[in-house]
Amino acid sequence: MKMVAELGAALLNWLESVGRAGIFLIQSVFRLPVRPKESLNLLVKQLYSVGVLSLVIVVVSGAFIGMVLALQGYSILAKFGSEEAVGQLLALALLRELGPVVTALLFAGRAGSSLTAEIGLMKATEQLSSFEMMGVDPLRRVIAPRFIAGVICLPLLSLIFSATGIIGGLIVSVNWLGVHDGAFWSLMQQSVYFDTDILNGFIKAVFFSVAVTWIAVYQGYECVPTSEGIGKATTRTVVLGSLAILALDFVLTAAMFGDF
């Protein structure tokens, strides 16, 4: 009896925090900006720190993952005499899974943690209270541009990741391992479909971007404003963000490709 009650309490607690996070998100994003030009400036600043600064790690990881995938795929496919299919393997793996998932994981580590730490520090140094005291809504001013920037950047980064991965794989398989480039491209183009592969991968990235950025800004906003609290919140962002990405990926993959 007591255990059932505890389970119920845990569920209610969880629902309550999800509800709070939902209200928090709605309040930050669906409030019209008072000064559109200023809001645009803030957004550009955040696009820079969330997107442009994540570019290096995304490009480098994308290129290396593409290259490794080409090497591994080649050695297995060569056994069946169908090493031309390495392009197909590369493109499908990157577009459907690795592009969105790995980019989102990197994003949670690179941009998500810094969003949480930054907002947490603003809370600890009373900057958020200060906005409130000036009659400026900190959700609109601080949270909204960061959230929107995250949602814009992650899908773009995931596209860039997939593209550099394919280029990396192309270099390894065609220029190094000697796969015929005509066959490489034609097999790839035959098996990759714009709607099922590229668009679905993009949609995945959009879902991940909402989840990761939401978690990051919420953890920052709700953290205990001490150095220990900020540290914990940052860790939670990375852990919860990564788990959310993997769980969402399973659900989305089942929904998109499940009927095969």
Place this chain on the structure above:
Amino acid sequence: MRSKRIELFVGAFIVVGIMAFVYLAVQVSGLAFSDKKDTYQIVARFDDIGGLSNRAKVTIAGVNIGSVESITLDKDLYMGLVTMNIDSDVDNIPTDSSIAILTSGLLGEKYLGLSIGADDEMLTDGGEIFDTQSALVLETLISQFLFKAGDSE
């Protein structure tokens, strides 16, 4: 100025992202932005479509001339009804041509191969190919082989 540089970087970032998207769409998936190619539809009924899927290739002499549009069951004849789109510029397929479900390589995808007939009349939109050869199903092949081996003993 600092903010000008940031704006420049952000602009470049978005351009690179869009370029990646276009690259993936055009080069990787082979999406053509030109108007959809004009096609006409023909149908064929098979006893067994054996793993043929939507969007499989339709070829003549190994050259891609169209794709499978849909596969349904013909309820009256209990046969697989395959509808395919053929490029309009390939408008000289004789009506007595035959069509077979083939496999590319040992484990590859199934596709349709057209063998050209000799009739003077050509297939048009809505036409049907009657001479069809079903997919080879491994189990059927093995059992045929076993029974034949048994007979000769």
Place this chain on the structure above:
Amino acid sequence: MTDAYIEVQNVSFSRGERLIYENVSLTIPRGKITAVMGPSGTGKTTLLRLIAAQLAPDSGAVLVDGQNIHSLSRSNLYKARKKMGMLFQSGALFSDMSVAENIAFPMEEHTKLDAEAISNRVLEKLYSVGLRGAAELMPSELSGGMARRVALARAIALDPELVMYDEPFTGQDPISKGVLVKLIRQLNDSAKITSVLVSHDVEESLSIADHVCILAGGRVIAEGSAEEIKASDNAEVQQFLNGEPDGPVPFHYPESSSVADKVSL
């Protein structure tokens, strides 16, 4: 009784299990400097947050200029807050903006002034705190005392009717303290601002306050002018003012009888 700008009426407030205020009432007279003093942990900062309606009391009411601040709608509350300036303990300067941008921010947000008018007023405010030369610096380049002065300039950017100072003297060197005391006095006298000062620095606070409240243990233990407070015969007040280590507030944190058994080292 003088004209009250803020009236705190029978306010109770608790944080979690801990009761911070129990039925507290006090008044803050208009146009004067009121010092709210008390030992650390008595919720002095909480009082400021209650006045600014960043926190809501469990019971009781806070009237600011005759309005019950906690019954206002969100937009009206934000309007009311434009008449308040707050100097946070840490300064709370926006770290991604320069000093001038920090001070310009409330004006850009709430007034329709053009860029030139704003920049003139920013320089004027910076001049009043003696930091005109620091306009282009970033907050991270300022010393603690300078940051607090900039924060003060920002708090008065909209010419508020009420300025609240949260521990303005804590962690400042004697010169900075002196500067802040002078600035607070000047501001109050020149612009007829009502000032609320929360502090545990007895000397500085008593030197500028017209009205003093001492909080301890969740209630007001003394209220009156600086002289009245100094002359108070309340033992708790005297202990606080003179900084005696033992007295009504015990040196030893209260312990339960079993502590000796539990702490085994």
